[in-house]
Amino acid sequence: AGFGTGFIVGPAIGGFLGEYGVRMPFYAAAGLSILNVIYGLFVLPESLKDENRRPFHFARANPLGAFRQLWKYPAVLALVLVYFFYMLGHFSLPSIWAFFTIEKFGWSARDIGVSLSAIGVAMIIVQAFLIRRVLPVWGPKNTAVVGMSATIVSFFAYAFVPYGWM
Secondary structure, eight states, X not given: OHHHHHHHHHHHHHHHXXXXXXXXXXXXXXXXXXXXXXXXXXXXXXXXOGGGOOOOOTTTTOTHHHHHHHTTOHHHHHHHHHHHHHHHHHHHHHHHHHHHHHHHHOOOHHXXXXXXXXXXXXXHHIIIIIHHHHHHHHHHHHHHHHHHHHHHHHHHHHTTOOSTTO
């Protein structure tokens, strides 16, 4: 639900700022990122107690080391690969959404921001309200199958949608 909220606010602000120049949303995002770093460095306390800390070593900071550990657990490796390919497809949509809607429907930056915000509202409704009602009835496996099937049908339908309101 938090991600959905960000998906409402972010595109709405980006769409609004995009009316002032193509680069303006990027400048705003960079400024907010800098403010987050400053807040994290000077305001947020360290949550890990001193007795639980260990010295930093570059050998343990290697992100590829985590992937080497996956080979020990083939079932987890399979899930990670499936999730990777799902996320690759899933994040391709917001990555090309602006180009697609400009080309297909002639939308403005504001139109694109509003459409992404509407997706964020739908995400909040599903994640905060619908899932808690469906999951006990259908179970985790059936819920996942129905959700993935709906995603496949929706992504396929984007290719053939004739009108922007759809």
